Amino acid sequence: MRHRTLFRPKLRSATRRLIAFLAVAASSAMLGLTAAAPAHASVNMVVNSDMQTLNSSGSPLCWEQSGYGTNVASFSTSNETEDGVGNAMQISMTQAGTGDRKAMMQESQSCAPDVTPGHQYQLGVWYMSTTADAVITMFRHDTQDGWVYWQDLTQLQVESSYTYATVDTPAIPANTDQITWGVTIYGVGTLLTDNYSTSDITSPTSDASCSAGAACTQGSWQVLPFDSPVRAIHAVLLDNGDVLMIAGSGNDPNEFAAGTFESAVYNPTTGSFTVIPTPSDMFCAGHVQLPNGNVLILGGTGAYPAADGSHGYEGLNTSYIFNPTTMAYEQVNNLNDGHWYPSATELGNGDVLSLGGLRADSSGSVTAEYFSYAQMQWLPLSQVNQTWSFWGLYPAMVLMQNGDLFYTGSHVFGNNITPDSSIYNYSTNTVTAVSGLQNPQMTDQSMSVLLPPAQNQEVLTAGGGNIDTTTPAVNTTDLIDLSATDPTYTPGPTLPAGTLSDGSTEPAGEGKMYVSLVDLPNGHVLETGGGLIDREEPVYEASIYDPIANTFSEVASDPVPRTYHSSAFLLPDGRVMAVGNNPGDGSFDMRVSVYTPPYLYDGARPQITSVANTEWTYGSTQHVTVDSTDGAVTSAELIRPAAVTHSSDPDQRFVDLPITVNADGSLGLNVTDNDNIAPPGYYMLFVENADGVPSIAQWVHLT
Ligand SMILES: [Cu+2]
Numbered sequence: 001m002r003h004r005t006l007f008r009p010k011l012r013s014a015t016r017r018l019i020a021f022l023a024v025a026a027s028s029a030m031l032g033l034t035a036a037a038p039a040h041a042s043v044n045m046v047v048n049s050d051m052q053t054l055n056s057s058g059s060p061l062c063w064e065q066s067g068y069g070t071n072v073a074s075f076s077t078s079n080e081t082e083d084g085v086g087n088a089m090q091i092s093m094t095q096a097g098t099g100d101r102k103a104m105m106q107e108s109q110s111c112a113p114d115v116t117p118g119h120q121y122q123l124g125v126w127y128m129s130t131t132a133d134a135v136i137t138m139f140r141h142d143t144q145d146g147w148v149y150w151q152d153l154t155q156l157q158v159e160s161s162y163t164y165a166t167v168d169t170p171a172i173p174a175n176t177d178q179i180t181w182g183v184t185i186y187g188v189g190t191l192l193t194d195n196y197s198t199s200d201i202t203s204p205t206s207d208a209s210c211s212a213g214a215a216c217t218q219g220s221w222q223v224l225p226f227d228s229p230v231r232a233i234h235a236v237l238l239d240n241g242d243v244l245m246i247a248g249s250g251n252d253p254n255e256f257a258a259g260t261f262e263s264a265v266y267n268p269t270t271g272s273f274t275v276i277p278t279p280s281d282m283f284c285a286g287h288v289q290l291p292n293g294n295v296l297i298l299g300g301t302g303a304y305p306a307a308d309g310s311h312g313y314e315g316l317n318t319s320y321i322f323n324p325t326t327m328a329y330e331q332v333n334n335l336n337d338g339h340w341y342p343s344a345t346e347l348g349n350g351d352v353l354s355l356g357g358l359r360a361d362s363s364g365s366v367t368a369e370y371f372s373y374a375q376m377q378w379l380p381l382s383q384v385n386q387t388w389s390f391w392g393l394y395p396a397m398v399l400m401q402n403g404d405l406f407y408t409g410s411h412v413f414g415n416n417i418t419p420d421s422s423i424y425n426y427s428t429n430t431v432t433a434v435s436g437l438q439n440p441q442m443t444d445q446s447m448s449v450l451l452p453p454a455q456n457q458e459v460l461t462a463g464g465g466n467i468d469t470t471t472p473a474v475n476t477t478d479l480i481d482l483s484a485t486d487p488t489y490t491p492g493p494t495l496p497a498g499t500l501s502d503g504s505t506e507p508a509g510e511g512k513m514y515v516s517l518v519d520l521p522n523g524h525v526l527e528t529g530g531g532l533i534d535r536e537e538p539v540y541e542a543s544i545y546d547p548i549a550n551t552f553s554e555v556a557s558d559p560v561p562r563t564y565h566s567s568a569f570l571l572p573d574g575r576v577m578a579v580g581n582n583p584g585d586g587s588f589d590m591r592v593s594v595y596t597p598p599y600l601y602d603g604a605r606p607q608i609t610s611v612a613n614t615e616w617t618y619g620s621t622q623h624v625t626v627d628s629t630d631g632a633v634t635s636a637e638l639i640r641p642a643a644v645t646h647s648s649d650p651d652q653r654f655v656d657l658p659i660t661v662n663a664d665g666s667l668g669l670n671v672t673d674n675d676n677i678a679p680p681g682y683y684m685l686f687v688e689n690a691d692g693v694p695s696i697a698q699w700v701h702l703t
Contacts, residue, residue, distance in 0.1 A: 045121075060087060063105065066102055073095075089194070096188050106225075111180075116212050122201045124198075125166075131190075131191070135155050136182075138179055152184070153181075215601050228266070230247040231588045234643075239293035239701075242267050246278070246282050249304075256283075261280060276322075276329070285297050288345065291346075317339070319331070335367075352370070353426060354368065368385065390417055405424045406422075421437055439464065444467055453655060454677050460477060462515050465534070472532050518642075520694075523547065523548075523635070524546050535584050541557050542556065556595075564581070567579055576595040609625045633667060634659075636686065641682065
């Protein structure tokens with residue numbers, strides 16, 4: 001049995017938070033600074049690790065207060081935290097006796113960390129204590145016997161300021177699928193604990209490294225133990241790794257009438273939400289990150305349909321910037337027209353072009369809008385090229401390597417436009433039709449994605465339906481190579497058949513709309529969520545598309561239905577988050593799911609240990625060092641953070657970084673010289689080993 005305890009002085013909070021942002025996961029921040037750090041950073045598996053999220057009775061969600069015996073003690077949450085964020089857990093024992101008191105991660109499916117037999121985990125906690133009668137105690141969940149006491153790992157000391165304690169578990173025994181742990185106090189005194197972490201530190205052998213059973217090939221889904229506080233209709237990954245979730249009025253006419261507009265920022269590391277004052281109804285607005293990491297938001301809902309049928313949804317002409325540093329919205333000048341469901345594509349020069357949506361009178365807007373990044377404003381009508389044609393609702397406009405925009409055919413609602421798909425040259429203001437879509441009348445809430453790597457200029461369009469009909473959604477996919485002389489769609493493989501809510505398998509040939517497609521760091525694409533007909537029949541199915549093999553492989557499916565107003569997006573730790581579902585009865589599913597792809601069960605993750613410079617320029621070579629014990633790093637790429645809604649994130653892209661290995665073993669990453677391949681802004685830098693196991697991302701800024 002291995003016991004190891006090490007203590008290190010408390011870092012200044014600001015420093016620690018900054019490092020946490022840079023390294024994304026708190027666990028890796030700690031690892032990066034500790035002399036005895038394990039070689040492999042991995043995800044902090046503790047939910048609500050800073051105890052910021054409270055349950056309805058006011059105690060920290062996912063934390064269970066327990067104990068036994070004749071002692072007298074009380075539990076409370078304290079604002080005397082280690083880092084000024086969330087809460088600390090306080091246990092005060094006023095009279096010792098038999099037994100003890102402890103706070104541990106709740107023994108439930110979604111709170112206690114999942115573990116793999118044979119693996120070892122590093123546990124970490126910040127604490128202060130007036131008694132040395134305190135010990136880290138661990139329980140394990142036996143697949144036959146249920147929750148059982150496992151062992152005490154290490155005694156703590158009296159500490160008058162926050163001190164970090166960390167210990168490695170022994171190898172997890174067979175038949176164990178979860179552990180929980182906490183600090184037990186059994187003497188008179190006061191114990192404060194904060195910022196818990198649990199991470200996998202196993203160094204697997206290179207062969208047969210996955211011992212996680214079905215998850216090795218299927219991945220696994222976790223439904224988080226807390227709900228989103230807002231209807232997550234829009235999700236934008238910010239340059240600090242947090243997620244901006246925008247509801248606006250959230251498709252609720254009562255909220256609209258009350259002027260209640262909402263958004264929240266979610267921190268995936270701590271599991272906590274910060275509610276953001278929201279100045280206008282950004283429900284069904286457009287959004288895209290600007291080169292400086294700020295989020296440009298355009299349009300939204302000016303009115304819900306009138307009861308007397310005199311008008312439908314009306315588009316706003318207002319526009320805001322969300323600034324991740326100040327965590328606030330700032331108004332910019334108005335658009336030239338109202339836009340409800342507008343597109344937003346960042347161009348190679350950092351400007352933004354928007355097409356489509358409904359105007360203030362609820363008719364289709366034929367006004368293109370152009371945002372000048374240099375001027376930080378929408379240009380007046382006289383300075384914007386116009387086709388004066390209606391591009392539909394959320395038309396998926398993908399920036400091509402030559403600066404043209406590809407309308408993939410994916411859009412929202414049944415109001416198809418002509419041509420079915422096209423290439424738009426903004427400079428010359430010309431539209432060239434593109435043919436080959438198999439079901440051009442069934443691309444309502446299909447999804448399109450620029451496949452990895454962006455340099456290949458291939459787009460996948462998957463599924464789709466038509467809410468103006470009762471025709472079931474299609475299972476077809478279409479592929480196109482935009483680098484060809486005359487790009488034309490060709491049929492791709494069909495999506496795997498999903499499971500319907502009655503447990504039956506979908507009839508042959510039927511598929512899904514409300515599809516989500518997410519570029520993954522190993523160069524594959526996760527396809528998840530969706531529904532069969534309008535928003536009434538969820539389809540439970542997920543698969544991973546391999547662009548080289550041109551195949552979809554079915555994987556574990558999200559247990560939560562994800563139809564209308566659902567989204568999925570990549571997190572900086574290599575997992576995928578899924579949010580939203582807004583069935584026809586007007587309800588909204590507030591549950592949040594997280595998918596752990598098979599690659600996170602496939603051995604040790606490479607770790608980016610240093611990036612010489614995080615300000616990157618086009619055509620440069622950037623130097624990084626990587627710790628990769630499970631095989632050398634074989635690929636590196638930049639992935640643009642998501643800005644997704646309604647199966648639409650046409651700015652999503654994966655940009656390959658060809659690698660040069662330097663004499664000292666460091667890597668030179670060669671950055672594209674084409675700003676249309678990688679429009680300016682913040683990107684997640686990932687590296688992978690030969691097994692496709694990705695690192696945790698490091699943020700870099702490309703301009
Ligand atoms: Cu909508």
